[in-house]
Amino acid sequence: MCGISGLFDTHGQRPFDRALASRINNIQAHRGPDEDGLHLEPGLALGHRRLSVIDLTTGQQPLFNEDDSVGVVFNGEIYNFQALVPELQALGHRFKTRSDTEAIVHAWEAWGPACVQRLRGMFAFALWDRQQQTLFLARDRMGVKPLHYAWLPDGSFVFGSELKVLTAHPAFVRSIDPLAVEDYFAFGYVPDPRCIYRNAHKLPPAHTLTLRRGDAAQAQPQPYWDVQFINDNPIDLADAEAELRERVREAVKLRMVADVPLGAFLSGGVDSSAVVATMAGLSSTPVHTCAIGFDDPRFNESAFAQQVASRYRTDHRLEIVKSDDFDLIDTLAHLYDEPFADSSALPTYRVCQMARKHVTVALSGDGGDESLGGYRRYRMHLGEEGVRSRLPPGVRSPVFGLLGRLYPKADWAPRALRAKTTFQAMAMDTVQAYHHSMSHLRTEQRQRLFAPAFERSLGGYQSLDVFRQHAARAQTDDPLALIQYLDYKTWLVGDINTKVDRASMAHSLEVREPLMDHPLIEWLATLPSGLKIKGGEGKYIFKKAFEPLLPHGVLYRPKMGFSVPLASWLRGPLAQRMRDSVLSPRMLASGYFNARGLQTLVEQHLGGHHDHATALWMLIMFDAFLRQAQAPAQAVPQAATPAVAMPA
Structure with a gap:
């Protein structure tokens, strides 16, 4: 898991300043604290920050082929690279490392842009082909890994894993897109491919972007995959249960390959519990599991996580976060680079912070609700x-x-x-x-x-x-x-995957999502919807499939979610911060808001007449973004110390 960055002269071969390329690369050093790599040649700069997970000794990037004509910077994991290596060797390609990154370089040589069709994993990469004078960018099918880009006023192209790479470039213009503001206050995030800034873009999931020097002005993202809902699989229930367990097992097994300590998030929900149960069946040693609990029982699922941990004798770590753990607002604003209002980003940050003390890679249950009808x-x-x-x-x-x-x-x-x-x-x-x-x-x-x-x-x-x-x-x-x-196209990418990527990468933790394995997604899309929601029960087929492996009380309890007590925070310890943010001179002068409308929201919520917690939290996070947007770009600050009480 890493951070990538780069600059490309779309017109000619103007040299880029090494200090500038290094600065925009290191602005995301949190994504890869182990090594940094930089390659410059006329009209091109490629940067990489490495978190070493596979092939710890020889996987440095940018990584080039045998004659140095094709190079790549890559963020993510290619889970099927071990199967691709012998196929590519049979075509005459020689490997000098044991890394999955090198498989991308040779896959490009063998199959060109169609190489992405052969890759199974989470990825965002930029590949340079000197002979073709082509820069090729690609993003994984489910949008697990991010990739941002922009054209600068002088015609050069800049890209990076995080938006802060773009904003760190002195030529980037931070002009806010009003359409993105409308989107944010509807969804709580800015959906792909739009960014909060007018001239910045997110490469959409399952898309590539090909830039050829001298012919890049009209380059547009191109799709290479999409999920197709057929819903006509005639499979019977028993066979569907067995096949689902086996497909989950395969997806989990592929994601357990690592040369560093590996574990899992265990929330006590159905999805993470199923992942942990599957991992336990594949591991000869206890699985490392991590959970966050809350001192407010309305939001605490830790007892259900403990049931699963006890059943599978995992090496389980639990930390209890106090219900007034809201001191991350500015940290999150800096981390996400654009307004982001999912308040579960707070506990997600904390569980990643805790997990990184024990493991470098963690498996999660993200994606199950969307694929299996769990909401x-x-x-x-x-x-x-x-x-x-x-x-x-x-x-x-x-x-x-x-x-x-x-x-x-x-x-x-x-x-x-x-x-x-x-x-x-x-x-x-x-x-x-x-x-x-x-x-x-x-x-x-x-x-x-x-x-x-x-x-x-x-x-x-x-x-x-x-x-x-x-x-x-x-x-x-x-x-x-x-x-x-x-x-799949909005919420999963813009909210869930963004939240987990930024929170985990803030702590140099790699998170892998087996329930977003694209062959599994494709197969689930063939199942009748009646197997996903049946008799008012969401995830019907998933729960039936894992009944032999998980407690009934974990499978069939009401869904709780990873929530925080926003309404009470905003009437209590956060009341003054809320008032100062929502009614700040910065917000009132922005031109976006009706001043009387802001005042009414604050007064009605504090008076207890209405619950405006969602709106007010969105406004707080928007104000925090505005404050960050007006400041010089800088690296992510050191992680804040959590408010933690160890369980008795």
Whole structure:
């Protein structure tokens, strides 16, 4: 696991300054503390920060082929590289290392841009072919590893694992994209391929970008893979359970190859528990497991993690984080480079910090909810779809639209009585309704929050357009498959994978996600949706498959999630910080917000009349981003000390 960076002159062969190339590379030294590598030649600079995981002695980068005509900088892991090596050797390629990185170089020589089709893993890489004067960038299918890029005013091209590589370049213009602001206040993150800055981009998952010197101006990302939901696999339940266990076993086994200490996150949820159970069956020694608990019982899953740890006799480490552990706001803003509002980034940072004390590589259960129908919102959406399918839009839209307008917003009421959102969604079409349910701040809330001048600057753009564009490519009319596809393209990449990558890399920890193994994803997409959600039970097939390996109480308990007590924080110890941030001169002068709207949110939340915790947290993190954006780019600061109480 590493950090990559680079500069490319798209027009000619102007030399790049070594000090500049070194500075933008080392701005992400946290991603690779073991070694740094730099290669410069006319019109090109390639940088690499290395976290040594495989082939500790000879895997330095940039890594070149036999005649130094093809080189690569690479972030990630190629899990099938050991199978590729003999195939490439048979084609005449000679290997000088034992690293998976070298397989990429020779795969390019053998298959050109189609090499990505042969790679199984998580990756972002930039490859230079001197003979073809071509720079080739690629990102893995599920977007586990990040890759950012921009064209600079002089026509040169800059790329890096993190956005801070781009902002560290003195020619990069930090002009905020208003469309990204709209997206952020809808989703809580800026979805790919957009960045918070106008001229910066994220290479989308499962895409490549090819730049040829002298012909790079029109270069556009090109897709090389997509998940296709077939949902017509005729397999019976027993065979599906057995095959699912075996496919998970293979995905886990591939990810247990490392030359450094390896372990797993164990939250006590279904997915991480299944990964740990599978690892235990593959390991001759106890699996190292790490868990974070909270001193607030409403958010503490550590007892369920302990059940799994005890069953498999893992070397289990638990740390209890105090419920007032909110001193990471500025650290997170610096780490994520653009506004990011998932408050579970706080405990994710802490569990990565703790895990790194014991292991260098950790397996996680991320991706299971999206592939197997684990979220409560999936079941609610299917219920709404049942009503939509029975009522014509001409009846449904006006009736439920009126109910949605008249029904009061009742944050204080039991969930079953909070019908306003449901009524609003019932008046919408499928894609609009799912966007409504996924929006942190819904359309009317954003309109009240934004200043009229800023609304006009959007030119009619709404974040719904993101979902519309992806839905048009989904090629499925299955209600569950459609929203799973939308989550793959937005939530999983922009929120989950971004959160885990930045939090883990802040501590030089490599996290591997077996449930995002693309052959597993492809196979799951063939299963009928009725095997994923059945009788109101999410992850039905997954839970049935792992019944022999996990306690019933772990498999079938209510989903808790990795949450923090935001509402109480913002009325208690964070109240003054919240007021100072949301109503700061910086926010009021930004031009984005309606000042009276900000004041109302603060007053209503502090008065206990409404729960505006989500909106206020988003505003706090946006203010923290603005403060960072106005400061000179700098390396990630040393990790903050956690507030930890060891369990009795």
